[in-house]
Each structure stands twice: as structure tokens, then as C-alpha cells.
Amino acid sequence: MTVAYAPRRDIVSKVRRRMTQHYAARAASLSFAQPILSITFDDFPASAADAGARVLERHGARGAYYAASGMAGVAGPCGVGYTAADIARLVAAGHEIGCHTSAHADCARQDVFTTLEDLARNRDALQAMGAPSPRSHAFPYGETSKILKDNLPPRFATARGILPGLNVGRTDLAQLRAYPLFGEGAMKRVYAALKTAAKRKAWVIGFTHDVSDTPSAWGTTAGDLNALLTEARKLGFVILPVSAALARRLP
Ligand SMILES: [Zn+2]
Numbered sequence: 544m545t546v547a548y549a550p551r552r553d554i555v556s557k558v559r560r561r562m563t564q565h566y567a568a569r570a571a572s573l574s575f576a577q578p579i580l581s582i583t584f585d586d587f588p589a590s591a592a593d594a595g596a597r598v599l600e601r602h603g604a605r606g607a608y609y610a611a612s613g614m615a616g617v618a619g620p621c622g623v624g625y626t627a628a629d630i631a632r633l634v635a636a637g638h639e640i641g642c643h644t645s646a647h648a649d650c651a652r653q654d655v656f657t658t659l660e661d662l663a664r665n666r667d668a669l670q671a672m673g674a675p676s677p678r679s680h681a682f683p684y685g686e687t688s689k690i691l692k693d694n695l696p697p698r699f700a701t702a703r704g705i706l707p708g709l710n711v712g713r714t715d716l717a718q719l720r721a722y723p724l725f726g727e728g729a730m731k732r733v734y735a736a737l738k739t740a741a742k743r744k745a746w747v748i749g750f751t752h753d754v755s756d757t758p759s760a761w762g763t764t765a766g767d768l769n770a771l772l773t774e775a776r777k778l779g780f781v782i783l784p785v786s787a788a789l790a791r792r793l794p
Pocket residue numbers: 585586643647683684
């Protein structure tokens with residue numbers, strides 16, 4: 544990713560996006576014994592594996608890293624991408640490595656077979672780096688389609704989008720909701736979500752990219768991440784990677 548791509552914003556794309564989110568390819572009814580927070584990193588920049596993991600681990604928590612193998616070691620707007628050494632350290636420490644496609648293309652505008660081939664390529668690349676076959680997926684730019692949601696490999700227990708909302712009650716495991724931890728007013732919104740989620744024993748997912756004192760427009764400071772985890776703990780949240788969080792669902 545040498546330039547920041549922006550998905551289409553025309554009216555047809557917007558309507559299609561809304562219909563895709565509304566269509567539950569893997570409808571589930573989720574309930575939990577306590578509220579859960581998952582911190583996820585997309586792409587992911589080396590700083591997420593370094594500074595990001597340090598913050599999580601200080602809280603005794605682990606995160607989920609959605610890796611796009613095409614971005615490994617490559618410099619982009621969020622900094623340089625992860626390396627095989629980052630994968631090894633994260634896996635050894637108990638973090639989750641998820642799939643974020645290999646090419647990081649807009650899956651809403653790409654043939655489904657091309658995407659499925661790309662998902663397999665990403666799995667192979669991650670396994671070659673020592674990661675287990677990913678059990679979770681995040682759509683690049685949050686973009687997906689009905690046909691892709693219907694045809695996600697069964698090895699993925701979940702797929703995550705980028706539309707905000709709590710994951711509790713009627714939920715689509717093929718497009719979990721998530722809050723950005725970057726951008727104007729984002730942290731305020733996620734704090735409000737935590738308050739509601741604490742009462743409803745809901746699952747909140749946050750997503751970001753780089754973690755730095757001077758983050759990109761898509762990144763988070765270590766201080767903001769630390770404050771969020773501190774608040775979540777105060778409200779009684781358990782902080783878990785995505786697949787471990789899903790495993791906490793009540794029967
Ligand atoms: Zn991404």
C-alpha cells in the first residue's frame with residue numbers, strides 16, 4: 544500500500560455496503576458471562592507488534608493481528624510492515640494472527656474466486672512464517688460482498704468489518720462490528736461503547752494500525768491504548784484476542 548486507498552463513496556456503493564452489512568451470512572445469537580474487549584491491529588505495521596503488544600502485555604492481555612502478507616516488510620502510510628520475527632514473537636506470547644488477505648485489495652470490487660485464492664496465499668505465507676492457519680479474518684477497508692460472506696472458508700470462525708457496534712444478541716459472525724481507535728472523536732465513541740457494553744455484557748472490538756507517539760491518521764498512541772485498557776479493566780472487561788473471545792460465548 545503505497546497510497547491510501549479509499550473505497551467508493553457513490554450512492555450505489557453506499558446502498559450495497561449497507562445491504563451487505565445487513566445480510567447475516569452467519570447469524571448467531573451471542574451472550575457472555577462478562578463484557579469482553581478485543582484489540583485488533585490491521586495490516587499490520589511492525590509498531591503494532593512492538594509498541595502495541597507491549598501495552599497489551601503490560602495489562603496481561605493479548606491482541607489479534609490481522610496480517611496481510613503482501614504488506615510484510617513493506618513501508619506504507621502506517622510505517623513499515625511486520626516481519627517473520629514479529630510473527631514468531633507474537634505467536635510465542637499468545638497473540639492471535641488473523642488473516643487480512645495477502646494483496647489487501649477491496650474485496651467488494653474483486654471476483655470472489657480471486658479473493659479466495661488470495662486468502663489461501665495469505666494462509667500459506669503466514670504458515671511459512673510460523674503462524675498457525677488463521678481462524679479469523681478482517682476485510683481490508685471493511686469492504687465485502689454477499690457472495691464473499693457466503694463463501695468464506697469454514698476455517699474462519701469469524702470475519703470482522705469496520706462498522707461500529709456491539710457484538711451481542713443477534714450478530715453476524717461473517718461481519719463482526721468494530722470501533723476505530725483513531726480519527727476525530729473515535730476514542731470518545733469507544734469509551735461510550737464500553738459503558739453500554741459493560742451493562743449488556745457485550746463484546747467490543749477495537750481496531751487500529753500503527754502504535755506510536757506520533758501515529759499516522761490510522762494509528763493510535765500507546766498512551767491512548769493504555770488508557771482504554773485501564774478503563775476496560777475498571778469496568779470489569781476481560782481483554783481477549785478475537786477467537787478466544789468468541790470461545791467465551793454462552794451456549
Ligand atoms: Zn487493512
